[in-house]
Amino acid sequence: MKHTDTIIALATGAAPAAIAVLRISGAEAVAQTQKLWRGKILKEQLSHTMHVGWLYDADNEPLDEVVVGIFKGPKSFTKEDVVEISCHGSPFVVQKIIRAFLKNGLRYAEAGEFTKRAFLNGRFDLAQAEAVADVIASETEAAHKAALYQMKGGFSQVIAQLRQDLIHFASLIELELDFGEEDVEFANRADLKASVNRILAVLRTLVKSFALGNVIKNGVTTVIAGKPNAGKSTLLNTLLNEEKAIVSEIAGTTRDTIEDTLIIEGLLFRFVDTAGLRQTDDAIEKIGVARSYEKIKAAELVIYLFDLSQIQTPADYEQELHAAQAFGIPFLMVGNKVEHCNDFVYSTLASLPDHLLISAKQQDGIEVLKTTLLEKVQSQNFKINDTLLTNVRHYESLVHTSVALERVLNGLEQGITGDFLAMDIRHALQALGSITGEISSDDLLANIFSKFCIGK
Amino acid sequence: MKHTDTIIALATGAAPAAIAVLRISGAEAVAQTQKLWRGKILKEQLSHTMHVGWLYDADNEPLDEVVVGIFKGPKSFTKEDVVEISCHGSPFVVQKIIRAFLKNGLRYAEAGEFTKRAFLNGRFDLAQAEAVADVIASETEAAHKAALYQMKGGFSQVIAQLRQDLIHFASLIELELDFGEEDVEFANRADLKASVNRILAVLRTLVKSFALGNVIKNGVTTVIAGKPNAGKSTLLNTLLNEEKAIVSEIAGTTRDTIEDTLIIEGLLFRFVDTAGLRQTDDAIEKIGVARSYEKIKAAELVIYLFDLSQIQTPADYEQELHAAQAFGIPFLMVGNKVEHCNDFVYSTLASLPDHLLISAKQQDGIEVLKTTLLEKVQSQNFKINDTLLTNVRHYESLVHTSVALERVLNGLEQGITGDFLAMDIRHALQALGSITGEISSDDLLANIFSKFCIGK
Numbered sequence: 001m002k003h004t005d006t007i008i009a010l011a012t013g014a015a016p017a018a019i020a021v022l023r024i025s026g027a028e029a030v031a032q033t034q035k036l037w038r039g040k041i042l043k044e045q046l047s048h049t050m051h052v053g054w055l056y057d058a059d060n061e062p063l064d065e066v067v068v069g070i071f072k073g074p075k076s077f078t079k080e081d082v083v084e085i086s087c088h089g090s091p092f093v094v095q096k097i098i099r100a101f102l103k104n105g106l107r108y109a110e111a112g113e114f115t116k117r118a119f120l121n122g123r124f125d126l127a128q129a130e131a132v133a134d135v136i137a138s139e140t141e142a143a144h145k146a147a148l149y150q151m152k153g154g155f156s157q158v159i160a161q162l163r164q165d166l167i168h169f170a171s172l173i174e175l176e177l178d179f180g181e182e183d184v185e186f187a188n189r190a191d192l193k194a195s196v197n198r199i200l201a202v203l204r205t206l207v208k209s210f211a212l213g214n215v216i217k218n219g220v221t222t223v224i225a226g227k228p229n230a231g232k233s234t235l236l237n238t239l240l241n242e243e244k245a246i247v248s249e250i251a252g253t254t255r256d257t258i259e260d261t262l263i264i265e266g267l268l269f270r271f272v273d274t275a276g277l278r279q280t281d282d283a284i285e286k287i288g289v290a291r292s293y294e295k296i297k298a299a300e301l302v303i304y305l306f307d308l309s310q311i312q313t314p315a316d317y318e319q320e321l322h323a324a325q326a327f328g329i330p331f332l333m334v335g336n337k338v339e340h341c342n343d344f345v346y347s348t349l350a351s352l353p354d355h356l357l358i359s360a361k362q363q364d365g366i367e368v369l370k371t372t373l374l375e376k377v378q379s380q381n382f383k384i385n386d387t388l389l390t391n392v393r394h395y396e397s398l399v400h401t402s403v404a405l406e407r408v409l410n411g412l413e414q415g416i417t418g419d420f421l422a423m424d425i426r427h428a429l430q431a432l433g434s435i436t437g438e439i440s441s442d443d444l445l446a447n448i449f450s451k452f453c454i455g456k
Numbered sequence: 457m458k459h460t461d462t463i464i465a466l467a468t469g470a471a472p473a474a475i476a477v478l479r480i481s482g483a484e485a486v487a488q489t490q491k492l493w494r495g496k497i498l499k500e501q502l503s504h505t506m507h508v509g510w511l512y513d514a515d516n517e518p519l520d521e522v523v524v525g526i527f528k529g530p531k532s533f534t535k536e537d538v539v540e541i542s543c544h545g546s547p548f549v550v551q552k553i554i555r556a557f558l559k560n561g562l563r564y565a566e567a568g569e570f571t572k573r574a575f576l577n578g579r580f581d582l583a584q585a586e587a588v589a590d591v592i593a594s595e596t597e598a599a600h601k602a603a604l605y606q607m608k609g610g611f612s613q614v615i616a617q618l619r620q621d622l623i624h625f626a627s628l629i630e631l632e633l634d635f636g637e638e639d640v641e642f643a644n645r646a647d648l649k650a651s652v653n654r655i656l657a658v659l660r661t662l663v664k665s666f667a668l669g670n671v672i673k674n675g676v677t678t679v680i681a682g683k684p685n686a687g688k689s690t691l692l693n694t695l696l697n698e699e700k701a702i703v704s705e706i707a708g709t710t711r712d713t714i715e716d717t718l719i720i721e722g723l724l725f726r727f728v729d730t731a732g733l734r735q736t737d738d739a740i741e742k743i744g745v746a747r748s749y750e751k752i753k754a755a756e757l758v759i760y761l762f763d764l765s766q767i768q769t770p771a772d773y774e775q776e777l778h779a780a781q782a783f784g785i786p787f788l789m790v791g792n793k794v795e796h797c798n799d800f801v802y803s804t805l806a807s808l809p810d811h812l813l814i815s816a817k818q819q820d821g822i823e824v825l826k827t828t829l830l831e832k833v834q835s836q837n838f839k840i841n842d843t844l845l846t847n848v849r850h851y852e853s854l855v856h857t858s859v860a861l862e863r864v865l866n867g868l869e870q871g872i873t874g875d876f877l878a879m880d881i882r883h884a885l886q887a888l889g890s891i892t893g894e895i896s897s898d899d900l901l902a903n904i905f906s907k908f909c910i911g912k
Contacts, residue, residue: 012476013469013545016592018570018912020468021477021542048506050525062604064591069506069525086477086540089469089909090592092600114474135520136472136546144548148518453545456474 006032008101009109010094011455017089022097023455024106025114029081033068036100042083047072055085057100064093078114079121112452116445119437126437126448127156130391133452134217141266142216146390155394156436158206158387162199162401163432169195170425176418193412196405203402206387210395212378213388215300219261219268220377223296223327226274226305227320231336235305235360236260236271239370264370267377272296301376302331303369308349308357309340317349332372336360393448397431404428462488464557465565466550467911473545478553479911480562481570485537489524492556498539503528511541513556520549534570535577568908572901575893582893582904583612586847589908590673597722598672602846611850612892614662614843618655619888625651626881632874649868652861659858662843666851668834669844671756675717675724676833679752679783682730682761683776687792691761691816692716692727695826720826723833728752757832758787759825764805764813765796773805788828792816849904853887860884 006026012019024033034042039053049070055063069084076082087093102108112133119129127150134147149155169192224232239262262269272295304324311317324331335341335349335357349355356372358365389395404427411421433439462482468475480489490498495509505526511519525540532538543549558564568589575585583606590603605611625648680688695718718725728751760780767773780787791797791805791813805811812828814821845851860883867877889895 009474011474011545013471013473015469016909017469018465018467018479018592018909019477021475023474050504050506050527061601062608064604065607071506084542088588088591089467089912090594090600092594092596093591096600132544135544135549136474138546138548140548144546144552145517148520151521152518453472453474456545 006106007109007113008098008106009114009455010098011084012089015089015091015094019086020089020094022085022087022094022101023109023114024083024085024101025076025078025080025109025117026106027081028106029083030070030072032101032104032106033083033085035104036063036097037068039068042068042070045070047075055087055097055100057096058103063097063100064088066097074121077123078117079123080117109454110449111454112449112456115452115456116449119445124151124153125156126440126445127159127391127394127435128153129437130393130448131155132456134390136453136456138217139219140216140263140268143268143390145266146213146216146388149387150390155387158202159432159435162202163429163436163438165195165199166425166429166432169199170422170429173418173422173425177422189412189415193409196409196412200402200405200409203398203405206389207395207398207402209387210389210392213390214392214395215377216267216388217390219270220301220373221270221272221295221299222301222303222373223272223274223299223329224303224305225324225327226336227307227323230305230307231360232273232305235303235334235336235358236273238360238363238366239271264374267374269373272299296327296329299327299329301373302327302329303334303373304331305334305336305360307337308335308345309337311335311341311345311349317345330376332356332369332376334358334369338364394435397435400431401428404431462562463565463569464554464562465570465911466554467540468545471545471547471550475542476545476550478541478543478550478557479565479570480539480541480557481532481534481536481565481573482562483537484562485539486526486528488557488560488562489539489541491560492519492553493524495524498524498526501526503531511543511553511556513552514559519553519556520544522553530577533579534573535579536573565910566905567910568905568912571908571912572905575901580607580609581612582896583615583847583850583891584609585893586849586904587611588912590846592909592912594673595675596672596719596724599724599846601722602669602672602844605843606846611843614658615888615891618658619885619892619894621651621655622881622885622888625655626878626885629874629878629881633878645868645871649865652865652868656858656861656865659854659861662845663851663854663858665843666845666848669846670848670851671833672723672844673846675726676757676829677726677728677751677755678757678759678829679728679730679755679785680759680761681780681783682792683763683779686761686763687816688729688761691759691790691792691814692729694816694819694822695727720830723830725829728755752783752785755783755785757829758783758785759790759829760787761790761792761816763793764791764801765793767791767797767801767805773801786832788812788825788832790814790825794820850891853891856887857884860887 004027006024006028008022008024010020011023012021030042036055036057037053038056040051042051045051047070051068051070052065053068054065057063064087067086069086071077071082071084073080073082085097087097098108115129115132118124119126131147131150135144135151138144138147172192224236226232240260260271260273262271274296302324304320306320311320321333324333331354333349333352333355335355336359338346338357338359339362341357346357350357356365356369358369360366389398404424407424408421408428411424430439434444460483462480462484464478464480466476467479468477486498492511492513493509494512496507498507501507503526507524507526508521509524510521513519520543523542525542527533527538527540529536529538541553543553554564571585571588574580575582587603587607591600591607594600594603628648680692682688696716716727716729718727730752758780760776762776767776777789780789787810789805789808789811791811792815794802794813794815795818797813802813806813812821812825814825816822845854860880863880864877864884867880886895890900
């Protein structure tokens with residue numbers, strides 16, 4: 001799977017900008033740069049040094065004045081020879097330089113190819129490589145922190161420890177198989193069971209952490225629903241106004257018409273406003289509404305807002321409750337306009353779990369609502385500081401590992417023979433090894449790195 | 457005007473991308489980076505070296521794994537100490553790192569502030585500094601070439617030579633003033649006249665070159681006009697289809713609804729389609745139409761397209777001609793559908809200057825049209841390889857210089873005294889010196905560099 005050709009790509013954001021950086025990796029990186037270069041002889045320069053000079057094309061036309069940085073393999077990101085060229089951040093100049101290199105035989109890099117080479121050359125394991133993309137994509141404190149932890153290898157160590165425990169267990173079983181004819185049991189079955197149970201307990205904790213890890217990485221999609229005039233827009237504005245400045249500072253935050261985001265203590269909430277979900281005869285609008293329903297189906301939470309001043313009878317309240325339940329998603333019942341609520345309704349509803357009474361207009365109860373939103377998402381067992389599963393591929397691998405180990409546990413209890421146990425253990429080891437890339441395939445790698453940006 | 461504080465800015469394009477580069481310049485650049493840095497001791501490192509390490513914020517939270525490049529002044533772009541930090545290209549990470557530096561007392565750089573410092577510290581003259589922005593903004597071969605020539609100091613040398621000639625001339629006059637009481641003429645008046653005429657000839661050539669230099673830098677706005685069904689859209693498509701691929705490869709090419717661009721031999725033509733200019737009652741559309749007329753008023757050229765099959769009488773043709781003239785801009789009369797043209801009309805029109813007979817549909821005469829467009833723009837006296845004036849500020853300064861020298865010439869002819877001559881010469885020298893920045897003011901510099909991008 002080793003690459004041998006030399007690749008080039010633009011590594012920085014869309015020009016125009018002050019500068020743009022082109023990254024070149026491969027055995028020919030320095031020699032190919034030299035071909036276009038007028039300045040010091042590059043191959044004679046030390047690794048980790050920078051040099052100012054000019055690039056010229058094959059027709060002796062000046063391309064640009066640039067700074068060339070040299071990283072000699074294996075002391076580089078890809079462990080190959082790497083050259084980084086800082087040129088003026090003009091789209092035209094960038095294109096011209098790239099074309100000059102392509103003309104001389106370099107290949108334009110595929111998405112994630114630099115990181116893929118770094119992985120294949122042993123710079124880091126697969127989970128760490130995936131974290132590079134997560135660091136780039138992180139939009140919040142919590143997502144950034146989880147990604148950095150994974151990139152530094154914290155998560156990989158947890159997996160490595162599990163794998164080591166499992167290999168130890170497997171070696172005992174395999175030893176028995178070697179002596180299979182003699183019908184000996186080297187491994188005490190009670191010890192084995194205890195060992196599998198220990199591993200399974202860790203796996204279950206990790207798998208369970210994915211619920212939080214996933215929302216940390218991707219945000220919590222939260223539907224704001226309720227009858228017209230319940231105060232949905234007022235609530236959204238009240239929630240957003242305080243925090244909007246912070247959100248706006250972060251470039252690239254996507255917002256479509258029915259979506260707005262709010263960061264509560266480092267966790268990203270994506271609010272889907274159901275005000276857009278009215279009945280309509282307009283064909284285009286229908287498509288929009290259908291898409292919104294798709295989004296709502298994938299949401300984690302509903303804030304169901306109802307107007308307390310309109311609650312006169314138990315039936316009034318129950319109608320609202322049924323509307324909230326109809327979404328089929330965990331929900332908070334939030335009574336609005338608490339200042340117009342009669343005492344009997346107040347005392348009945350205030351004590352119910354997952355019920356909040358607020359005033360969006362008077363900004364009453366908003367802090368409690370935020371805290372409650374956070375609590376609904378963060379299960380009591382997890383804090384953001386713990387090892388969290390944030391990657392769906394890792395989640396699936398750990399579920400596979402768990403399933404295989406559950407079979408081992410059953411097998412032990414039913415006293416099945418060592419060779420059947422060994423088969424399930426091998427499955428478990430394989431699933432676990434795929435996370436950090438001890439076991440990988442071209443397809444798997446292609447799939448992972450195709451989601452990276454070009455130049456990384 | 458020297459700056460003493462240390463500044464930071466994002467120098468690369470909008471994240472997310474593989475990497476982002478932050479640039480820091482000033483006396484505190486290395487020491488301030490060290491505060492957040494975990495890695496080698498930066499001040500002990502050589503200039504032009506790169507170092508891999510981690511940045512941590514004041515709360516000991518990891519910010520990112522980065523590469524830090526060190527340029528020690530005066531061997532840097534700004535001639536101050538410069539640190540360039542390559543971090544992961546996440547908007548969130550970039551913000552976090554910048555905030556950590558700002559918290560420690562760095563200032564976010566103003567637009568063009570790095571280049572301004574480079575100019576003030578004598579790295580290059582003002583015309584070269586301005587060329588840095590032109591290189592970044594260049595969209596075509598010709599614009600890029602002119603900008604590089606200016607950045608390398610080619611244009612500055614021409615100005616320097618003119619200035620030297622003028623200073624020599626001035627020194628002769630000033631010498632006379634020193635001996636003013638004695639009524640001596642050190643400088644032969646005929647020689648002086650010849651000298652001013654030589655300088656004026658160069659100035660006139662440069663001023664004249666601005667017509668081409670300006671369109672090279674900014675493109676040629678070309679109106680495509682004509683009656684409905686004359687074939688305007690077919691012509692535009694025929695013109696664009698061949699070249700569109702090349703244009704599309706260059707990111708950032710702006711196109712509004714009524715505009716499309718085409719590069720003919722390295723020169724950018726911006727076509728304004730007057731199909732959008734119909735009479736309308738719609739308020740919004742009216743604003744759009746008004747804007748289009750604004751654009752047309754600033755256009756350089758009209759392609760007036762008329763349907764040859766509809767020309768039956770001289771009056772038919774004259775009506776079309778008047779419509780073309782009504783734009784008040786240089787125009788080409790382009791008869792379309794030549795395959796349906798009667799012989800008499802053909803023989804009458806084919807011989808007229810600035811008339812072309814084509815078939816947009818059958819792609820007949822398109823190459824001639826392109827060549828003619830180029831010729832209309834490139835006056836016969838100029839080639840792209842000559843020194844071209846591309847900057848409107850330089851153009852104005854050279855016009856001022858010329859005016860002052862014309863006064864000197866008149867003065868010489870009318871035999872006015874040396875002190876009046878000296879005053880006009882000083883004006884000329886001042887105007888000339890403002891181009892390369894020998895003479896500059898805070899206002900002028902603020903105006904020039906405010907048009908730069910942040911981080912440059």
